[in-house]
Amino acid sequence: MSYELYYWPSIQGRGEFIRLALETAGADYVDVARTEGGMPKMMTLxxxxGPRPPFAPPFLQDGPLLIAQVANILLHLGPKLGLAPSDEAGRLWTHQLQLTVADLLVEVHDTHHPIASGLYYEDQKPESKRRADDFLKSRAPKFLGWFETVLSRNPGGSRHLVGGALTYADLSLFQMIEGLRYAFPRAMKRIEADIPRVAALRDSVAALPKLKAYLASPRRIPFNEQGIFRRYPELEG
Amino acid sequence: MSYELYYWPSIQGRGEFIRLALETAGADYVDVARTEGGMPKMMTLxxxxGPRPPFAPPFLQDGPLLIAQVANILLHLGPKLGLAPSDEAGRLWTHQLQLTVADLLVEVHDTHHPIASGLYYEDQKPESKRRADDFLKSRAPKFLGWFETVLSRNPGGSRHLVGGALTYADLSLFQMIEGLRYAFPRAMKRIEADIPRVAALRDSVAALPKLKAYLASPRRIPFNEQGIFRRYPELEG
Incomplete structure (x- = not known):
């Protein structure tokens, strides 16, 4: 039976981390809200x-299981898709990496919504500029530098975050770099000078045949200014 | 062998979610950074x-395993401490609840640090006021209302979040309510009118004998204005 992914149909957003795992594994799935009648179905869920309602999309229906929270969905899917190590310690470590991606993602979101997610960016522009300045100067280099350290110390080699094989954490770090390059192209040129292993990981993930085909397909929603990664040039001035 | 918890010694912060689980289970643990020579040991780790460095405290040493990220630590500890359901679906659901507590916690933190965690509150007071207004009006009621819904729909009864027994998610929701009451006493009176089941859960957790003893002991660090939950009366004006 197909996996059913539920997420907003017009943005990459948090759902994209699940899409990347499903696509890379060649899994059979339906991106429900992008099908006819899918949005009402998502809102109903x-x-x-139901006894275990999701707080927010994305969520995944896998047979009887309805699971929300990106990291939780990947914790469940990873072993089934062959994108997680087989040992318990390795699975916890992969999950830890994913949770740190999630932390960074909140900080990316808040560069354009530091005051309230319910207000428009236009209603919080001066605050966004202050927050983005700090993000690009301190936070992004700190997080990405940590991933660089993780790659440099991986006993399985710096081509992957965990051991010697691809995991969903690699895919998620790829997505983070893609998004940051879209949102902050100039700042990322500077930041990436210090994270060569992260940049190389991004390239090797982008070259995976199934992922490459996905990225070139209409299933990959382009970055846009309704998503988490937004290009507002004034924020990296 | 004892669990070794590593966290900042002068605040409850994120480490408190781990402390509550260990204390409630009566587990043998050392709060390392609060022992002599503990801080340098934490900084060294x-x-x-090491091949799997934590990004930030808290982290837990359990034999050979070094695990960071609160939700990840509880995912690991839950079954060992008897604070998680035995079935896989139940464990994912408990984890999902914990991840939603974590999301709410970031928003609590940002009521006093909406611009930069590296700046003082005093350097971002007007922005904090705007963010706290939105938090108390929209975000806190939305999150807490969702937990109320979860309790009302739990097939095991509304005394627990998951099934008919205590889990670490109950302890974490208790801590969230305690913290919010400390930070926003007046607003919480208003908000709690709509979440009677959450308030009752807080009370029943507070009455657990081992937890009650912990809360009355010097091991429970008082809330203070260096932690995540801070009482700045001007933010709920």
Whole structure:
């Protein structure tokens, strides 16, 4: 049976981390909200009376299981898709990497929404500029520098974050770099000078045949200014 | 062998979610950074050359395993401490609840640090006021209302979040309510009118004998204005 992914149909957003794992593994899945009648179906699952309601998309229906929270979905999918190590310690470590990607992602979002996610960017522009300045100067280099350290110390080699094989954490770091390059092209040129292993990981993930085909397909929604990674040139001035 | 918890010694912060689980289970543990020579030991583990370095405290040493990220630590500890369900679906759901607590916690933190975690509160007071207004009006009620819904729909009854027994998610929701009451006493009176089941869960957790003893002991660090939950009366004006 197909996996059913539920996520907003017009942005990459948090759902993209799940899409990348499903696509790279060649899994059979339906991106429900992008099908006819899919949006009402998603809203019903969120607002209906189920015993374990998701707080927000994305969520995944896998047979009887309805699972929300990106990292939780990947924790569940990783072993099934062959994108997680087989040992328990390795799975916890992969999950730890994913949770750190999630932390960074919140900080990316808040560069354009530091005051309230319910307000428009236009209503919080001066605050966004202050937050983005700090993000690009301190936070992004700190997080990405940590991933560089992880790659440099991986006993399995610096081509992967965990051991000697591809995991969902590699895919998620790829997506983070893609998004940051879209949002902050000039700042990322500077930041990436110090994270050569992360940049090389991004390239090797981009070259995976199934992922490459996905990225070139209409299934890959282009980055846009409704998503998490937004290009507002004034924020990296 | 004892668990070794590593966290900043002067705040509850994120480490408190781990402390509550260990204390409630009566587990044998050392709060390392609060022992003599503990802080340098913590810094060495973070900045030393280990193959799987934590990005930030808290982290837990359990035999050969060094695990960071609160939700990840609880994912690992839950079954060992008898604070997680035995079935896989239940464990994922408990983890999902914990990840949603973590999301809310970031938003609590950002009520006093909306611009930069590296700046003082005093350097971002007007922005904090705007963010706290939105938090108390929209975000906190939305998150806490969702937990109320979860309790009301739990097939095991509304005394627990998951099934009919205590899990680490109950302890974490307790801590969230305690913290919010400390930080925003007036706003919480208003908000809690709509979440009676959450308030009742807080009370029943507070009455657990081992937890009650912990809360009354010097091991429970008082809330203070260096932690995540801070009482700045001007933010709820």
């Amino acid at each position: 969120m607002q209906g009376g | 973070m900045q030393g050359g």
